[in-house]
Amino acid sequence: MSEKATGTLSGYDTPECETLAEIVKRSLRTSDSIGIDRCIQCGACTASCPAARFTDYNPREIVKRVMENDCSVIGDETIWNCFYCYTCHLRCPRNNSPSQVVQVLRQLSINEGTGLDKIDMLFEYGIIFAEIGVSKLPPLFFEQMETDFDEHWLEFKENLDEVRSELGLGPIGIRDNGRGEIRAILEGTGFFERVGRLEQTATTETDSKQSFRRDGK
Amino acid sequence: MKTIEHIPDQGILLFKTCMVTNEYPGIESSSTYAFDRLGVDYFVSDEQSCCTGLGFYFDLFDQLSTTAIAARNFAIAKKKGYPNITAMCSTCYAINKKACSLLNGNEEVRTKINSIFRQAGLDDLVYEQNSLDEVDNFYHVVEIFLSKAKRIGALNTIDLSGVRVAAHHACHYYKIHYDDVIGNPENPQLIDTIARSCGADVVEWYEDRTLTCGAGFSQRHINRETSLKVTHAKLESLKNAGVDLVLHMCPNCQIQYDRYQPVIEKEFGTKYDLVHMHISQFVALALGANPDKVCGFRTHSVPLDDFLNRLK
Numbered sequence: 466m467s468e469k470a471t472g473t474l475s476g477y478d479t480p481e482c483e484t485l486a487e488i489v490k491r492s493l494r495t496s497d498s499i500g501i502d503r504c505i506q507c508g509a510c511t512a513s514c515p516a517a518r519f520t521d522y523n524p525r526e527i528v529k530r531v532m533e534n535d536c537s538v539i540g541d542e543t544i545w546n547c548f549y550c551y552t553c554h555l556r557c558p559r560n561n562s563p564s565q566v567v568q569v570l571r572q573l574s575i576n577e578g579t580g581l582d583k584i585d586m587l588f589e590y591g592i593i594f595a596e597i598g599v600s601k602l603p604p605l606f607f608e609q610m611e612t613d614f615d616e617h618w619l620e621f622k623e624n625l626d627e628v629r630s631e632l633g634l635g636p637i638g639i640r641d642n643g644r645g646e647i648r649a650i651l652e653g654t655g656f657f658e659r660v661g662r663l664e665q666t667a668t669t670e671t672d673s674k675q676s677f678r679r680d681g682k
Numbered sequence: 683m684k685t686i687e688h689i690p691d692q693g694i695l696l697f698k699t700c701m702v703t704n705e706y707p708g709i710e711s712s713s714t715y716a717f718d719r720l721g722v723d724y725f726v727s728d729e730q731s732c733c734t735g736l737g738f739y740f741d742l743f744d745q746l747s748t749t750a751i752a753a754r755n756f757a758i759a760k761k762k763g764y765p766n767i768t769a770m771c772s773t774c775y776a777i778n779k780k781a782c783s784l785l786n787g788n789e790e791v792r793t794k795i796n797s798i799f800r801q802a803g804l805d806d807l808v809y810e811q812n813s814l815d816e817v818d819n820f821y822h823v824v825e826i827f828l829s830k831a832k833r834i835g836a837l838n839t840i841d842l843s844g845v846r847v848a849a850h851h852a853c854h855y856y857k858i859h860y861d862d863v864i865g866n867p868e869n870p871q872l873i874d875t876i877a878r879s880c881g882a883d884v885v886e887w888y889e890d891r892t893l894t895c896g897a898g899f900s901q902r903h904i905n906r907e908t909s910l911k912v913t914h915a916k917l918e919s920l921k922n923a924g925v926d927l928v929l930h931m932c933p934n935c936q937i938q939y940d941r942y943q944p945v946i947e948k949e950f951g952t953k954y955d956l957v958h959m960h961i962s963q964f965v966a967l968a969l970g971a972n973p974d975k976v977c978g979f980r981t982h983s984v985p986l987d988d989f990l991n992r993l994k
Contacts, residue, residue: 474747478745493791494745551854584740599731600700613945632710632976634710637704646754650747651751654744654795
């Protein structure tokens with residue numbers, strides 16, 4: 466039997482443990498063999514990291530703070546700069562993976578509420594995916610792309626079905642024999658329950674921020 | 683360790699990808715065109731869903747849900763008799779491999795997911811341990827093309843002499859499951875070998891060859907400035923190496939280069955004489971596919987007309 470964790474849905478990615486290093490090791494998001502205890506602080510990760518090259522993010526230091534059980538690392542804004550490119554994961558001579566460590570830290574930050582503003586625009590993504598079985602970017606991202614890209618792109622997006630059919634491709638959505646399989650599976654794992662809870666917290670936080678501003682404090 | 687002799691050309695489930703479906707559908711039609719021409723036995727399923735990789739790396743999806751969705755797709759592949767799950771996207775490839783590894787190696791996860799299937803009346807989706815192998819059943823289209831590089835070269839219809847080509851091997855193919863990369867993960871040569879077999883002038887080591895495309899999933903949206911700085915650095919190094927064509931193996935990278943190149947030109951006040959395409963589009967083109975009706979180049983943001991005219 467694996468040592469990886471159980472319980473509620475969050476229990477799989479962020480199991481309740483005594484230390485941050487234990488949470489990282491037992492999280493389903495990380496490799497079973499993750500070498501966080503073997504880290505020798507050589508800095509190969511930071512030397513290879515695109516986020517370290519362009520921002521204040523420092524994977525070597527992030528791992529050090531996890532090893533020292535410094536929980537302030539969960540609220541450190543720089544953890545949101547990682548590209549998930551896994552260059553550190555490839556280069557680490559001790560089979561550690563700062564990229565996976567940061568994934569767990571971000572989940573902890575989301576659970577605590579401090580990281581919610583990084584994903585609150587995504588809540589719709591799961592609902593669309595459950596309906597059509599295909600990932601689509603949520604409206605806020607789409608708006609940014611509309612601003613960035615030219616009319617040619619927008620025209621293509623508007624005629625996507627036609628373009629696909631000219632290429633001999635079928636409809637975008639999947640066929641699931643009328644069983645609503647994707648929705649049923651995500652209900653079974655507790656995905657919607659978790660996202661619903663996060664959404665509620667995000668709304669409450671936004672409300673309290675707004676009333677904070679209204680009070681002029 | 684995966685070697686080139688391992689690469690199958692039978693029982694291939696061409697795994698559909700959200701960013702191909704929605705952004706570059708020509709990558710899918712190019713893949714099937716090339717597979718038909720090369721005699722690859724494949725199947726495309728209208729039941730198969732996305733891998734959830736986008737949601738997973740946006741930090742929204744959890745590993746259990748992602749694994750359960752993967753198990754459903756694995757059931758479809760097995761039921762149809764096409765168990766060699768082959769991706770056009772590096773993230774689909776990595777997500778599926780990891781899900782298979784968890785389903786085989788973690789009894790608790792397997793039991794949990796199977797009980798979810800049974801409770802929902804989806805008993806036909808139940809995953810049996812080791813019914814797929816995380817190495818032997820998971821591929822990327824570039825590996826299939828690599829195994830047929832000589833044949834592609836022999837059938838090549840375009841004159842690539844003097845065309846400077848560079849590869850961007852996608853991070854999620856060679857940096858996540860680095861033990862299963864064909865060749866050296868510190869210097870993957872898959873795309874280079876295919877391009878060379880078609881007579882292209884391949885630029886091996888441009889300065890930022892191993893740098894990420896800069897998309898970084900949420901980075902493109904929550905840290906847009908940094909994301910574009912990375913892509914700008916990469917484009918500069920390609921420009922300095924005199925590259926004409928960049929070959930990709932991931933639609934997310936292709937969005938980052940093809941869609942954002944004009945944005946970067948505007949915001950950084952520069953100009954690039956570079957075009958982008960996926961390895962499937964390149965192979966299809968080499969095998970004589972129509973650039974519009976098969977390769978779907980009209981959906982690109984950087985026009986390829988001048989480049990294609992040069993090849994004639």
